[in-house]
Amino acid sequence: MRKRSCTKQLICVCNVKMVPVHAACALFSLTPLLVLGVPPIWTQPEQVHLAYPGEPGSMVVTWTTFSKTESKVEYGILGGQFFEMTTKGNTTLFVDSGEEKRKLYIHRVILTGLKPAVNYVYHCGSDEGWSDVFYFTALNDSTSFSPRFALYGDLGNENPQSLARLQKDTQLGMYDVILHIGDFAYDMHEDNARIGDEFMRQIQSIAAYVPYMTCPGNHEATYNFSNYRNRFSMPGQTESLWYSWNLGSAHIISLSTEVYFYLEFGLELLFKQYEWLKKDLEEANKPENRAVRPWIITMGHRPMYCSDDDQDDCTKFDSYVRLGRKDTKPPAPGLEDLFYRYGVDLELWAHEHTYERLWPVYADKVYNGSKEQPYVNPKAPVHIVTGSAGCREKTDSFNPNPKEWSAFRSTDYGYTRMKVFNTTHIYLEQISDDQYGKVIDSIWVVKEKHGFSAWF
Incomplete structure (x- = not known):
């Protein structure tokens, strides 16, 4: 059987029609433009970190997304039912002052009523995206605690x-x-x-x-x-x-x-x-x-x-x-x-x-x-x-x-x-x-x- 010449014009099949390669390449060259025409959705939480707000039995969870979402923390006592408690917080738009004026959405949720020295598991985000599961120990509020x-x-x-x-x-x-x-x-x-x-x-x-x-x-x-x-x-x-x-x-x-x-x-x-x-x-x-x-x-x-x-x-x-x-x-x-x-x-x-x-x-x-x-x-x-x-x-x-x-x-x-x-x-x-x-x-x-x- 004679092999096909590699110099022949290449073709591809699209909807059963034969399309010359130059036409296909032209179509594919538009793909980045078509993709860039749709704004990306960045709702996944990242940069998760904790801080102590200063009040006994509390902890603030802070994270970032690049699209606006709800701010929720679902949490529970380690060893108990995961995420049996939910607390909502607020979102702040931070516009960086660099040339691109990038927008970051900073989320803050303050957890209260935590039991001293008890271990909790949590994740943060919204139904549009959740973080990994993390854990922390609520700070002991006793004055005899040795931090x-x-x-x-x-x-x-x-x-x-x-x-x-x-x-x-x-x-x-x-x-x-x-x-x-x-x-x-x-x-x-x-x-x-x-x-x-x-x-x-x-x-x-x-x-x-x-x-x-x-x-x-x-x-x-x-x-x-x-x-x-x-x-x-x-x-x-x-x-x-x-x-x-x-x-x-x-x-x-x-x-x-x-x-x-x-x-x-x-x-x-x-x-x-x-x-x-x-x-x-x-x-x-x-x-x-x-x-x-x-x-x-x-x-x-x-x-x-x-x-x-x-x-x-x-x-x-x-x-x-x-x-x-x-x-x-x-x-x-x-x-x-x-x-x-x-x-x-x-x-x-x-x-x-x-x-x-x-x-x-x-x-x-x-x-x-x-x-x-x-x-x-x-x-x-x-x-x-x-x-x-x-x-x-x-x-x-x-x-x-x-x-x-x-x-x-x-x-x-x-x-x-x-x-x-x-x-x-x-x-x-x-x-x-x-x-x-x-x-x-x-x-x-x-x-x-x-x-x-x-x-x-």
Whole structure:
């Protein structure tokens, strides 16, 4: 049998009619146009994450879709009937300020009436699309509860070196709360906020299971922190910029250090936060409140003290956050004196891509409890800088001649763990991801007395 020549005009069959190949190609060339003519339907939930709204027995579930849908969470007690309870929430349209003006629909549902320390399973979305099934443990609202935290800053979409270890830790049930102390994704606004989307997908494997509590950093500043303010759901009414909450024997304050640097977004924010901090600390120091929650812990992105060789805030000028700014009208007050006056015990920072533990310090001077036991009844706040989780800017180097308040330093990638055991003891340890999860530093902070009078 003679083979057909490959040079003959090819034909295809369509509705039993023979169509020349050039006509078929012309038809197929229109296919992308026909497809693009129909708007895509993006109703599938993604970027699921939890936060604690601050009220006992509650949890807020936040997620994103790219088309408008209902906002529902179906949930139930683990071991019981799945999804026997349903709570509805609200949807906020977030239009990114990039060239494409991409639209994201941010969904928030607050679950209430949760039983303390009970495990729940849930999924979120609507009948147009549901998320995977996740689970969480409702926070124990007892003041004798001993919460466990992972804390870090400066975790990026590119080079998120500590992420896998944090994911495994979370899956092992090691944490009750995550504290992310500023700088997300590097940067959430990039590629018309697609980098923000990708980062939120990355942390879903942590943040969909435990409350992911945040504060803003300098890498969130673009478009007046709009990606940060829209994507996260922290307590209070300040779009997650500053807030406080209670857990166990601790009162935890999250603040924005960036109000000292981005004055173009309003100098009034700096003074508004300062007044809020003062009132919050006054309330936390009322005898009846400090008796049950004696620990006051703050978290903010840019540290008051650091010894990195960054040719910036660690080397060229004293911290605005610590001492304030004299170049504003009126002069902007710093936070060190305020925190000292109200007996803040522990201050958590990031920004520098390193880990640094300080001796108890105030006004640039060391005030150890004693030479043998510096963190037992210290005479000043304890500072921890933990900004080495992993980002595209890599880790930083240190000044070879730090001041006397610098106690321990590491340039390893890693993160910090903290456990508030009771009213007198807090334990902190630094995990090196470079050294396969090794604990490279640890301290106990022990205080028999809290408040301003504890310094004397």
